[in-house]
Amino acid sequence: MKLSLRTLAAILVALSVSGCAHSGSPGDHGAGAATAPVTGGDALATLKAGNERFVSGRPLAPATDAETLRVAAEKGQHPFATVLTCSDSRIPVERVFDRGFGEIFVVRVAGNVTSPHETGSVEFSLYKLHVPLLVVMGHTKCGAVQAACAGARVTPNIDSFITSIEPAVQRVRNENPGISSDELEKLAIQENVRQTLRDLYATSPLIREKVSTGAIQVAGAVIDVSNGRVEWFADVPRPDAK
Numbered sequence: 001m002k003l004s005l006r007t008l009a010a011i012l013v014a015l016s017v018s019g020c021a022h023s024g025s026p027g028d029h030g031a032g033a034a035t036a037p038v039t040g041g042d043a044l045a046t047l048k049a050g051n052e053r054f055v056s057g058r059p060l061a062p063a064t065d066a067e068t069l070r071v072a073a074e075k076g077q078h079p080f081a082t083v084l085t086c087s088d089s090r091i092p093v094e095r096v097f098d099r100g101f102g103e104i105f106v107v108r109v110a111g112n113v114t115s116p117h118e119t120g121s122v123e124f125s126l127y128k129l130h131v132p133l134l135v136v137m138g139h140t141k142c143g144a145v146q147a148a149c150a151g152a153r154v155t156p157n158i159d160s161f162i163t164s165i166e167p168a169v170q171r172v173r174n175e176n177p178g179i180s181s182d183e184l185e186k187l188a189i190q191e192n193v194r195q196t197l198r199d200l201y202a203t204s205p206l207i208r209e210k211v212s213t214g215a216i217q218v219a220g221a222v223i224d225v226s227n228g229r230v231e232w233f234a235d236v237p238r239p240d241a242k
Contacts, residue, residue: 037080040217043133047081050098051230063100072102079105082125084196085137086112086144090225093137097230105131111144111192112136113164114199123206126216134207136200137221137230138193145169145189149181164199168192193220194237201239208239 037043053059082105083093093106105125109118125131138145147154148165168191172184179187197218201208210216220233 036078038132040133043080043131044135044217044219046099047097047133047135048230048232051096051228053098054096055227055229059095059098061098061100063103065100069101077102077105077129079103079125079129079131081105081133081135082107082122082131083135083137084109084112084114084118084122084200085135085223086110086139086142088139088142088225091137091139091223091228096223096228105129109161110158111142111148111161111165112138112196113144113161113192114196114203115160115164116203119200119204119207122200123204126210127206131216133217133219134200134211135219135221136193136196137223138189139223140186140189140225142185142189142192145192146185148192149185149188165192165195168195171195189222190220190233193222193233197237201237212239 037046050059080103084107085091085093087108087110093108094100094104097104107118107121107125109115114122122134126134144161145165147158147162148169151166152162153159154162165188169184169188172187172191173179176183176187197220201211211218218236220236221230223230
């Protein structure tokens with residue numbers, strides 16, 4: 001039997017009251033909360049609040065204990081956000097957002113680009129798990145973007161994601177003649193996030209439909225690997241944008 005988010009939350013609260021208390025459950029909205037984020041706006045607010053706690057050195061580490069993992073294994077996963085980001089080891093997604101088991105569906109690939117495998121993974125989270133928020137997140141000091149800025153060629157497989165980033169680099173160059181190498185890298189990291197969103201819309205009717213109808217919210221971000229702070233974009237591409 002498939003459980004709704006509210007039903008699962010009620011079960012976990014009951015377990016806590018009966019003596020199976022633990023540090024939070026998959027989908028908890030924060031310390032002491034019993035309901036999961038059910039809208040994209042709520043989910044985004046939860047990620048923002050978690051990142052602020054992480055950066056300020058006051059993480060709550062909800063849903064990170066063995067009991068939470070056991071419950072998630074038995075009752076199923078109910079993540080409230082999908083995050084497509086880079087494979088870089090300096091950005092452990094759940095930790096920088098101060099969340100735990102079963103709460104964030106993470107898709108990682110060098111350069112936070114997308115291909116059929118990554119797009120399909122995002123589609124799975126939206127179609128099967130009914131996640132209300134999709135985030136594409138780049139990061140500072142991204143080696144993949146640096147390689148794309150330099151026009152590097154390494155191996156055919158590595159080159160495949162470098163090539164995917166190069167249109168974002170070229171767009172920044174075209175719009176900013178004479179740009180310095182440092183500024184090129186900074187703006188290319190941002191533009192690559194937007195490009196990945198456009199690529200998701202271009203290759204996935206499912207994602208286009210869910211974003212266009214408001215069934216899910218989308219967000220773009222860049223995380224600073226030197227301190228873990230996430231900077232959120234004021235606006236992101238939409239499927240209907242020209």
